[in-house]
Amino acid sequence: MKKNAIIISATLLLIISCKKETKDTVGEVVVEASYAPKEFDASKFESKIDSLIAQMTLEEKIGMLHGNSMFTTGGVERLGIPELKMADGPLGVREEISRDNWSPAGWNNDFATYYPAGGGLSATWNTDLAYLNGNSVGEETRARGKDMLLSPAINIIRTPLGGRTYEYFSEDPFLNKKISVPFIIGLQDNDVMACVKHYAANNQETSRDFVDVLIDERTLREIYLPAYQAAVMEANAYSLMGAYNKFRGDYLCENDYMLNKILREEWGFKGVVVSDWAAVHSTVKTLENGLDIEMGTPKPFNEFFLADKLIAAAKAGEISEEEINKHVKRILTVLFQVKAIDGKDRVEGSIATEEHYQDAYKIASESVVLLKNDNNVLPLKLDGIKTIAVIGNNAMKKNALGGFGAGVKTKREITPLEGLKNRLPESVTINYAEGYLERYTKNENNQKTAVTLEGPVTVEELDEAMLQEAIEAAKKSDITIIFAGSNRDYETEASDRKDLSLPFGQKAFIDKIMAVNPNTIVVMIAGAPFDIEDISKKSKALVWSWFNGSEGGNALADVLLGNVNPSGRLPWTMPKRLEDSPAHATNSFPGNESVTYAEGILVGYRWFDTKNIEPLYPFGYGLSYTNFEFSDLKTDKEVYSKSDIIEVTFNLKNTGKMDGKEVAQLYVSKPESKIERAAQELKGFKKVLVKNGTSEKITIQLPTKELTYYNVDKKQWMVEPGTYKLKLGKSSRDIVTETIITIK
Structure with missing residues (x-):
C-alpha cells in the first residue's frame, strides 16, 4: 500500500479533503479531515x-x-x-x-x-x-x-x-x-x-x-x-x-x-x-x-x-x-x-528502501526555515564563485544516534557537507574546517548526557589551532557557510537545557568568522530555540534546519542552492530572552516537587501576542525566495450558528519569479470577550504551491466548533456568541488582512 493511495474499507470511503462527521464530548460536530482512519470496532x-x-x-x-x-x-x-x-x-x-x-x-x-x-x-x-x-x-x-x-x-x-x-x-x-x-x-x-x-x-x-x-x-x-x-x-x-x-x-x-x-x-x-x-x-x-x-x-x-x-x-x-x-x-x-492474531493479508512492509529515503527527503526539504535573507543572498548565485568555506562541527555531525533515548541505526545519513558536495558543480572548491569542538566537562558518570539545569557541562573555550584553520578557510573563500547550533547529545531526553546559550563557544566563534568574511551565511541545525539575536543581526542570511533525517544534507543543500524554494515555518516562538517565554516570565519552570502552570492558556505565541512582547522570530514565521500577496478575503456568510462551518476564501498570488509554497495561516480573536482569551489563536492553515506570476483561490473551512472554550462550571465546550475577527497572515505577527463574522 503506497502513500498517496485512496484508502477504502467496508464502511469508509476516503477522498482527499473530504469531510467526515465526528462527535466531541458535548455532541458538537463536524471536523474537517484529510484522511479517514481504519474502523476500530x-x-x-x-x-x-x-x-x-x-x-x-x-x-x-x-x-x-x-x-x-x-x-x-x-x-x-x-x-x-x-x-x-x-x-x-x-x-x-x-x-x-x-x-x-x-x-x-x-x-x-x-x-x-x-x-x-x-x-x-x-x-x-x-x-x-x-x-x-x-x-x-x-x-x-x-x-x-x-x-x-x-x-x-x-x-x-x-x-x-x-x-x-x-x-x-x-x-x-x-x-x-x-x-x-x-x-x-x-x-x-x-x-x-x-x-x-x-x-x-x-x-x-x-x-x-x-x-x-x-x-x-x-x-x-x-x-x-x-x-x-x-x-x-x-x-x-x-x-x-x-x-x-x-x-x-x-x-x-x-x-x-x-x-x-x-x-x-x-x-x-x-x-x-x-x-x-x-x-x-x-x-x-x-x-x-x-x-x-x-x-x-x-x-x-x-x-x-x-x-x-x-x-x-x-x-x-x-x-x-x-x-x-x-x-x-x-x-x-x-x-x-492489527491482524497479529488470525491475521490474513496483514501488511508485510518494507524498510530502508530508496522510496523511504525519498519520503524522508520530501519532509526535510519542506521543513527548512529561511529566517533572514538580506539582499537576496540566497539562493547561492554561483556565477564567479570559485570557493566556498564550509565551517562548523555541525557540517559533519550525524544525529540518527545520540543522546539519551531512541535513535535509528541507518545506512544513510547525508550531512550538510556531503549534501553540498553532492550538489555543487566540480568548478567550486569547498574549503572545510571544523572550527570548534563538541566538548563536555566531566561529571560523575563521565556522560555527555548530563546536560542539565544543574550547571553548564560544555567546554566553551575554543581550540586556537582549529579556530585559525577556520579563519584561514573563510579568508580565502568567496562565500562562507557556517553550520552551527546543537545536536542530539546536547538536546536530549532525560534533561532540560540550562539556558538559551549556544554551546561549545559557538557565539564567539561565529563572531570571529564573520569578522574576516562578512559574506557569511549561518545555518542553524537544532530542534529548539537558542539565543541567536546577535547572529541574526550580523549575518547576511540565516537558515534554520533540524535533525532532519537520512536525506537532511541533500535537502538542505537544495534549499541553499535554490533547487528547492524554502517553505518551512516555525512551529514555536523563538524568544529574544528566556525570561520573555511564559513559563519563565511567570517563574513556574521547572518547579521542585510540583509545578503550577501559572501562565494558564497563554502558552507560546498566545503569551507573546497577548502581552505584546516582541519575539526574535514569531510562531509561523518563515521567508521564501519569492513573494506572496493575499487579497479578497471573504466568508460565505456574515452570521453563523454554533453548528455551522465557516467557509473562508481568499486569493493568493505569487508576485515573484520563482514557484513557491506559502503557508496561509488563519487566526481568530474575540473582541470584548467576557472570558479570558489570548489575543489570537491559530484555527486554520493551508500550505499551497503557487507558480510564479499566477494566483490561486484558496478555501479554508473553519468549523465553529473550533471557536469553543471550555466552561469549567458547566463542564462542557461552549461557543461564546458575538463578533469574531478572522485574521489571515504569514505568521502570528504578520497579519495581512482580516474580516469580521458573527456567531448567534
Whole structure:
C-alpha cells in the first residue's frame, strides 16, 4: 500500500479533503479531515476474545499485562496468542536491542530509515507529509515484524529549554493535532499500533519521574489535551503511553481522572494504555485506574508491579479476576485489530528502501526555515564563485544516534557537507574546517548526557589551532557557510537545557568568522530555540534546519542552492530572552516537587501576542525566495450558528519569479470577550504551491466548533456568541488582512 493511495474499507470511503462527521464530548460536530482512519470496532472480535480468555489461566492472563522482555509482553503460545512486539520510534524504527537489557542485539538486518524529528515534520505545516511520514515509518515497523511503534510524541512545547522539544511537534494545540492525526492514521494503515505519547502534561524532563503537574481545568482542556483527544476521536489511535510525572497528586499511569474518566468515559478510547518504561508505582491501584500494560527497565520481569505482585493480589482477593479480564480483553482487541492474531493479508512492509529515503527527503526539504535573507543572498548565485568555506562541527555531525533515548541505526545519513558536495558543480572548491569542538566537562558518570539545569557541562573555550584553520578557510573563500547550533547529545531526553546559550563557544566563534568574511551565511541545525539575536543581526542570511533525517544534507543543500524554494515555518516562538517565554516570565519552570502552570492558556505565541512582547522570530514565521500577496478575503456568510462551518476564501498570488509554497495561516480573536482569551489563536492553515506570476483561490473551512472554550462550571465546550475577527497572515505577527463574522 503506497502513500498517496485512496484508502477504502467496508464502511469508509476516503477522498482527499473530504469531510467526515465526528462527535466531541458535548455532541458538537463536524471536523474537517484529510484522511479517514481504519474502523476500530472491538465488538467484531468479542466472541473470539471471550473464548480465548475463558481458556486462560490467571498466570497466563497476567503475563500479558507486563513486559517479558524489554520491548515485548507475554503471549500464550498454546492458544495462538503471540507476544505484543514493540519498537521505539521517534526518529524511525529503533535498532533491535537485547531481550533483557539495553545493549544492541547485534542484528545485521535492522537498519532503518532515519526520518526528520518531530520539529522538522511540524515545520512543514503540511498534513499530507504528516500522513506520508506515518505511513512510511509504519511500513518499516511491519517489515521489522512489530505490532506497535512508540510514536508519535505530541506533548505541547511549554519551554524552549525542553530536552525533547526537538521530538515534539508544536507549542500550539491546533497545529499539534493537525499534524498528529494524519501521522497516526498513516502509521495504523499498515496494521500496526501507534502508541501516542506521553499522556499527558509531560512538558519537562527535569524531575519528570516524580514532579506533580498542576494545571487548571480550562488550560488542560484547551492546550494540553486537544491533540490526544483528536488522536483518539479522529485518528482511532490504538494505544497511548502513560507519562512518568504526576498530575494533581497521582502518577499518570495510575490516574483515574485522566485514564478512566477522560480517556475512556468521555472520549470512548477502546485501545490499550502502556506505561512509560518504569513509570508504574503500584499494583491494584494502577490496574483499577486504567493502565493495561507495564513496561520497564532491566530487572527481573516477574518483579514488575503487574507481574508476581498482581498474581498475589488476585489470589488474596485484593483485585477481581473480572478486572484482570477487562485489561486482557483490551490487549487481545488491539492484537486482533492489527491482524497479529488470525491475521490474513496483514501488511508485510518494507524498510530502508530508496522510496523511504525519498519520503524522508520530501519532509526535510519542506521543513527548512529561511529566517533572514538580506539582499537576496540566497539562493547561492554561483556565477564567479570559485570557493566556498564550509565551517562548523555541525557540517559533519550525524544525529540518527545520540543522546539519551531512541535513535535509528541507518545506512544513510547525508550531512550538510556531503549534501553540498553532492550538489555543487566540480568548478567550486569547498574549503572545510571544523572550527570548534563538541566538548563536555566531566561529571560523575563521565556522560555527555548530563546536560542539565544543574550547571553548564560544555567546554566553551575554543581550540586556537582549529579556530585559525577556520579563519584561514573563510579568508580565502568567496562565500562562507557556517553550520552551527546543537545536536542530539546536547538536546536530549532525560534533561532540560540550562539556558538559551549556544554551546561549545559557538557565539564567539561565529563572531570571529564573520569578522574576516562578512559574506557569511549561518545555518542553524537544532530542534529548539537558542539565543541567536546577535547572529541574526550580523549575518547576511540565516537558515534554520533540524535533525532532519537520512536525506537532511541533500535537502538542505537544495534549499541553499535554490533547487528547492524554502517553505518551512516555525512551529514555536523563538524568544529574544528566556525570561520573555511564559513559563519563565511567570517563574513556574521547572518547579521542585510540583509545578503550577501559572501562565494558564497563554502558552507560546498566545503569551507573546497577548502581552505584546516582541519575539526574535514569531510562531509561523518563515521567508521564501519569492513573494506572496493575499487579497479578497471573504466568508460565505456574515452570521453563523454554533453548528455551522465557516467557509473562508481568499486569493493568493505569487508576485515573484520563482514557484513557491506559502503557508496561509488563519487566526481568530474575540473582541470584548467576557472570558479570558489570548489575543489570537491559530484555527486554520493551508500550505499551497503557487507558480510564479499566477494566483490561486484558496478555501479554508473553519468549523465553529473550533471557536469553543471550555466552561469549567458547566463542564462542557461552549461557543461564546458575538463578533469574531478572522485574521489571515504569514505568521502570528504578520497579519495581512482580516474580516469580521458573527456567531448567534
